Amino acid sequence: MDKQITLRTPNPEDGPLVSDLIANCPPLDTNSRYCNLLQCSHFGDTCVAAWMDDELVGFVSGYILPRQPDTYFLWQIAVAAAARGQNLAQRMIHQALALPACSAVTQLQTTITDDNEASKRVFTKLAERRSTGITNEPFFTREVHFAGQHDTEYLYTIGPFK
Numbered sequence: 001m002d003k004q005i006t007l008r009t010p011n012p013e014d015g016p017l018v019s020d021l022i023a024n025c026p027p028l029d030t031n032s033r034y035c036n037l038l039q040c041s042h043f044g045d046t047c048v049a050a051w052m053d054d055e056l057v058g059f060v061s062g063y064i065l066p067r068q069p070d071t072y073f074l075w076q077i078a079v080a081a082a083a084r085g086q087n088l089a090q091r092m093i094h095q096a097l098a099l100p101a102c103s104a105v106t107q108l109q110t111t112i113t114d115d116n117e118a119s120k121r122v123f124t125k126l127a128e129r130r131s132t133g134i135t136n137e138p139f140f141t142r143e144v145h146f147a148g149q150h151d152t153e154y155l156y157t158i159g160p161f162k
């Protein structure tokens with residue numbers, strides 16, 4: 001039987017485990033440890049950590065857009081290799097959207113590079129499950145925003161949610 005996975009918002013003490021999880025989930029960009037600590041503290045009310053006993057097996061970082069309080073911006077989603085294929089990504093996103101801090105949210109945005117099929121599938125499935133739309137457009141482009149050093153990030157918008 002699969003071990004039970006529990007979800008909760010993170011604490012600053014979870015920061016080092018978040019950094020390790022992200023480092024073990026390519027192609028995600030790693031962030032500084034300090035950045036992961038900010039996610040687990042200032043942005044903790046809009047993030048979700050998934051635990052199998054005391055092992056961190058999943059993490060969603062996100063925040064409410066400062067100028068658009070109806071929009072949840074999902075920064076990164078990571079599921080440890082051992083916990084994949086159990087719908088954990090969907091569970092964490094649904095949990096994030098159900099957090100009290102997200103009560104005014106009617107749509108989710110995230111950015112995806114064109115080669116990340118797993119990510120595209122996760123968010124297409126989210127739109128299917130919520131019976132809502134999904135659109136995308138270039139957001140941060142290779143030449144203008146990344147000085148040619150990173151693939152273009154497309155902004156995906158999923159919603160409106162009922």
Ligand SMILES: CC(C)(COP(=O)(O)OP(=O)(O)OC[C@H]1O[C@@H](n2cnc3c(N)ncnc32)[C@H](O)[C@@H]1OP(=O)(O)O)[C@@H](O)C(=O)NCCC(=O)NCCS
Nearest residue numbers: 025077078079084085086087088089090117118119121122
């Ligand atoms: C992407 C990721 C979060 C999915 O986690 P997960 O818990 O296994 O996802 P789910 O079980 O909810 O599956 C969601 C869907 O994505 C599909 N999927 C997962 N990995 C895939 C891959 N590598 N290629 C194509 N589809 C993939 C699943 O088949 C499933 O679709 P289905 O139900 O139609 O079969 C996880 O594989 C991961 O952490 N990958 C590395 C980091 C990453 O790419 N994150 C996303 C970018 S922000």
